[in-house]
Amino acid sequence: xxxxxxxxxxxxxxxxxxxxxxxxxxxxxxxxxxxxxxxxxxxxxxxxxxxxxxxxxxxxxxxxxxxxxxxxxxxxxxxxxxxxxxxxxxxxxxxxxxxxxxxxxxxxxxxxxxxxxxxxxxxxxxxxxxxxxxxxxxxxxxxxxxxxxxxxxxxxxxxxxxxxxxxxxxxxxxxxxxxxxxxxxxxxxxxxxxxxxxxxxxxxxxxxxxxxxxxxxxxxxxxxxxxxxxxxxxxxxxxxxxxxxxxxxxxxxxxxxxxxxxxxxxxxxxxxxxxxxxxxxxxxxxxxxxxxxxxxxxxxxxxxxxxxxxxxxxxxxxxxxxxxxxxxxxxxxxxxxxxxxxxxxxxxxxxxxxxxxxxxxxxxxxxxxxxxxx
Amino acid sequence: xxxxxxxxxxxxxxxxxxxxxxxxxxxxxxxxxxxxxxxxxxxxxxxxxxxxxxxxxxxxxxxxxxxxxxxxxxxxxxxxxxxxxxxxxxxxxxxxxxxxxxxxxxxxxxxx
Ligand code: SF4
Numbered sequence: 001x002x003x004x005x006x007x008x009x010x011x012x013x014x015x016x017x018x019x020x021x022x023x024x025x026x027x028x029x030x031x032x033x034x035x036x037x038x039x040x041x042x043x044x045x046x047x048x049x050x051x052x053x054x055x056x057x058x059x060x061x062x063x064x065x066x067x068x069x070x071x072x073x074x075x076x077x078x079x080x081x082x083x084x085x086x087x088x089x090x091x092x093x094x095x096x097x098x099x100x101x102x103x104x105x106x107x108x109x110x111x112x113x114x115x116x117x118x119x120x121x122x123x124x125x126x127x128x129x130x131x132x133x134x135x136x137x138x139x140x141x142x143x144x145x146x147x148x149x150x151x152x153x154x155x156x157x158x159x160x161x162x163x164x165x166x167x168x169x170x171x172x173x174x175x176x177x178x179x180x181x182x183x184x185x186x187x188x189x190x191x192x193x194x195x196x197x198x199x200x201x202x203x204x205x206x207x208x209x210x211x212x213x214x215x216x217x218x219x220x221x222x223x224x225x226x227x228x229x230x231x232x233x234x235x236x237x238x239x240x241x242x243x244x245x246x247x248x249x250x251x252x253x254x255x256x257x258x259x260x261x262x263x264x265x266x267x268x269x270x271x272x273x274x275x276x277x278x279x280x281x282x283x284x285x286x287x288x289x290x291x292x293x294x295x296x297x298x299x300x301x302x303x304x305x306x307x308x309x310x311x312x313x314x315x316x317x318x319x320x321x322x323x324x325x326x327x328x329x330x331x332x333x334x335x336x337x338x339x340x341x342x343x344x345x346x347x348x349x350x351x352x353x354x355x356x357x358x359x360x361x362x363x364x365x366x367x368x369x370x371x372x373x374x
Numbered sequence: 375x376x377x378x379x380x381x382x383x384x385x386x387x388x389x390x391x392x393x394x395x396x397x398x399x400x401x402x403x404x405x406x407x408x409x410x411x412x413x414x415x416x417x418x419x420x421x422x423x424x425x426x427x428x429x430x431x432x433x434x435x436x437x438x439x440x441x442x443x444x445x446x447x448x449x450x451x452x453x454x455x456x457x458x459x460x461x462x463x464x465x466x467x468x469x470x471x472x473x474x475x476x477x478x479x480x481x482x483x484x485x486x
Contacts, residue, residue: 008438036377089424117425119407139424142378146426149409157390194378197421197429221439249435250421256428259410 007044007222016226017049020233027053028236029185030229031178031321033171034192035062035349036220042354044222046229054233057185057321058354060174061192063139064091064347065319066274069307071167072097075136077302078165079105079112084300085128087121088136090114095343098308118150125154125162134296137164141195144168144285145259148266151287151294165296166286169272171195172203173283178320179211186321188236190218190228193247200255204243212241219247266291275343276309276316315342318351325355332356378423380436381406383416397422400440 007013032038038058041047047056060066076097079086086102093103093114106112111131115121118135125133137147147164154162171192178184191204196217208215214235218228228246235241245251265288272284287295312330317323325331325344335341337353344350381397386408388394393408397420404425408414411427419436420427 008441116404117407119405119425142423142428145410145428146407146424149407149426153390153392194421194423194428197378250429250431252429256410258412259428262410 009223012223013049013226016223016230020054020226020230021051023230023233023237024051024053025237027055028187028233029055029057030188030190030232031057031059031186032190032218032225032228033059033061033175034190034195034220035065035347035351035354036194037061037190037192037218037225038351039349039354040220040222040225042358046222046225050229054229056229058318058324058351059178059189059321060274060277060319061140061171062319062344062347062349062351063143063169064095065315065343065350066169066277067092067095067138067167067343068273068275069098069309070273070305071138071165073305073307074297074302075165076100076102076105077305078134078296078300080108080110081132081300083132085111085113085124085131085133086136087113087115087118087124087133089116089138091347091349092136092138094340094346096310096340096346098306118147119153122150122154122157122159122162125159126157129161131161132299133162134300135162135164137166137168140169140171140192141199141263142197144267145198145256145263148259148262151266151291152262154294155291163294163296163299164287166267167272168267168285169274170269170283170285171199172207173280174274175207175215176211177277177280177283179207179213181320183322186213188214188232188241189216190225190232191215193217193219193224193251196245196247196251196255198256198259200253200260201243201245201251202253202255208241208243214241215243217243217245217247217251219250274319276313276319278316310341313342315344315352318344325352328352378421378428380419380431380439381422382419382436383408383414385416386414395427397427400444 041056072095078084094101102112121135151164201217204215214232216228216232218224231244231246267285268288269282270284270286271279271281273279314328318325330341335345337345340346345352379399381399384396384398386395395406395408397404397406406422407426411420411430414420419431419433421429421431
């Protein structure tokens, strides 16, 4: 009963699991898009509580993991400049660039600061008018609006020494790329709840219809995830494929209109390369023409970077759901959170880190262990 | 970083032409920008991500999520000292010989 006892409401979890169990008649592969959901799933053993026919494939939804190596290397070069204060969220510190990380740049004298919010970086710029302050703007549709607002504020308040190194990514084009791949096994998606809190659900009905996949907007708590899976499996068993919102307490159809308006003003859609995956058309944002002067790439010439990915790292396959982390040869040997080869082992939302942290080393539990509800 | 944490608005003020609030996340208090949820009032809850309120949340779901995050050590992860975490990832120990079902223990370690 170990797993179920970990749930806040074990009784409700049991009922959801029973419902899934009695609905499922054949094998289904669902992808949870968001790294936060992956951690909840592994941490609570949700994948092992589910009936055998329901497989969860972990998706590319970790912004730290998918930030391309070239952008990391640019960040490292800018951060090492003596005139720069480089501000970042804490989870970027140990993401390996080609030959160093932000942590090492700092220990060699770079002024690297960790902020909780992009507005903190703007404050630092205000307080240090004679230094250049650069904020590392990565993340999905949840992080983009805060960063957009910060650039907007920089202009409104006339703070010239602030800029953004932008590498924002968008979820729907990633879903599209995954479904379009000939190797794709995914039959349904649990969409990332907080991305939808901002963007709404408008883009999903068309995707669900075109690829004939159910897309269920799902939250992050264990019960949210079980409910998302339950609704997904129901659709699959009935041969339906629509968008369904299983996280209505935080997601409204139109999302957050104020945030979307700010995004449309400050950013414009662009092709983005995803680390380990490659370029996905229209899958990212960059600063729009009106705000181009706040783009750190324009302000600092960081051209001609040659990147080198570690050959052993299979994070691209992990991120697309082709392999599970422990199927990588380097997992737990050459590659650990202490000396990570790939970002998926560094990030607190990375799938490799989740498997390592929760001891998923490839051992298959016995059925009794795996299904305490039987 | 992906984590969006529910918090309770303690007070609101206009600063540099921007609506800002002091928000309580289960004991940790932070400055939060309210520009994206402008009609949020003192005493209400919202989902907050990197210093920005993104959606209003009802009190009951907010409390439940906060309690869960607290238990799982996620609040510490979000608001703790990142340099310390980066220098010595404290929760990432060498993998034990324990079976995969030790997930629950892992969750507890993660909190401490
Ligand atoms: S275990 Fe390490 S080397 Fe293997 S895919 Fe994950 S991050 Fe890359």
